[in-house]
Amino acid sequence: MEDLIKILQSKNIHPSHQRIKILEILENNEDHMNVNMIYEELLKEIPTISKTTVYNTLSTFAEKGLVHCLTITPEEMRYDYRAKPHHHLLCTQCGRIIDVDVQCPYADVMEIDGHRIEEIQGYFKGTCRECLSHDKAQIIK
Amino acid sequence: MEDLIKILQSKNIHPSHQRIKILEILENNEDHMNVNMIYEELLKEIPTISKTTVYNTLSTFAEKGLVHCLTITPEEMRYDYRAKPHHHLLCTQCGRIIDVDVQCPYADVMEIDGHRIEEIQGYFKGTCRECLSHDKAQIIK
DNA sequence: TATTAATTTATAATTATTATAACTATGGAA
DNA sequence: TTCCATAGTTATAATAATTATAAATTAATA
Numbered sequence: 499m500e501d502l503i504k505i506l507q508s509k510n511i512h513p514s515h516q517r518i519k520i521l522e523i524l525e526n527n528e529d530h531m532n533v534n535m536i537y538e539e540l541l542k543e544i545p546t547i548s549k550t551t552v553y554n555t556l557s558t559f560a561e562k563g564l565v566h567c568l569t570i571t572p573e574e575m576r577y578d579y580r581a582k583p584h585h586h587l588l589c590t591q592c593g594r595i596i597d598v599d600v601q602c603p604y605a606d607v608m609e610i611d612g613h614r615i616e617e618i619q620g621y622f623k624g625t626c627r628e629c630l631s632h633d634k635a636q637i638i639k
Numbered sequence: 640m641e642d643l644i645k646i647l648q649s650k651n652i653h654p655s656h657q658r659i660k661i662l663e664i665l666e667n668n669e670d671h672m673n674v675n676m677i678y679e680e681l682l683k684e685i686p687t688i689s690k691t692t693v694y695n696t697l698s699t700f701a702e703k704g705l706v707h708c709l710t711i712t713p714e715e716m717r718y719d720y721r722a723k724p725h726h727h728l729l730c731t732q733c734g735r736i737i738d739v740d741v742q743c744p745y746a747d748v749m750e751i752d753g754h755r756i757e758e759i760q761g762y763f764k765g766t767c768r769e770c771l772s773h774d775k776a777q778i779i780k
Numbered sequence: 781t782a783t784t785a786a787t788t789t790a791t792a793a794t795t796a797t798t799a800t801a802a803c804t805a806t807g808g809a810a
Numbered sequence: 811t812t813c814c815a816t817a818g819t820t821a822t823a824a825t826a827a828t829t830a831t832a833a834a835t836t837a838a839t840a
Contacts, residue, residue: 548789569710587754598751603744610739612768613728621760627753689820715796
């Protein structure tokens, strides 16, 4: 709790009750939640929470660099709360978004072809390890 | 025209008038159009075209591998019509999506951490060359 | 305390996309 | 040719994520 407040303050975000709770959810839950997932979690603790607040807060968090916005699913924005930059795999079978810790040769590149690079996102699409092994089990059956 | 029909047929897509025209637009216009851009272009030639047809056609094209779907802009899907795989830069200043032909070390990787990889998309965000030089010109003024 | 600013909420508006069903064109089979 | 099945197109409505707006609440400050 104290930690969460400190994190917010270190990013110049005023630690309101709602913002603390949202940060807590990001810390405790699996990564890559969308607004609705966060909203549903929040309802358990703040039944009066408004979805607009979730949107506002996440956009503040993104501006201040506390979360990263992922557009890997076409439907809606996903939010990534993890310090170290990494890439992502979308499993087209189960829909999960999985961290992929491949080393990226452009991770520290500031410039390509004269363009200034501020962010890199690598999106892989395919079938995750778990789905593959289920598939194999199916075939054997 | 004949060529367009052959392209569609080679992908097992029945070459209807609308589909030929949509493919023509993809060939002649700058890459990375969204549905609306394609729809507006189409209206000039087929005033009765329906936006649903554009959606249907593009999703068919994507299924058959004739276009690639980009989610680099959070608002809407962009369609990439180009043979060679490549990555993209979104300029946060002018909004353009620019092809980035960096060589990707994972281009031919079929598997990472046990996951099967079928597609890779690299999204860079930053400021494009042109915007940077405009900025510089501004400062000098 | 009074006042101002920041934050949250409720609500409506916007917009991309999908679903549905009717309509049209096409290509055989009778 | 006529009938029928199918694919393709269109018009329309529905869905859902996001943003805009304004009112209400909370916190901060003089």
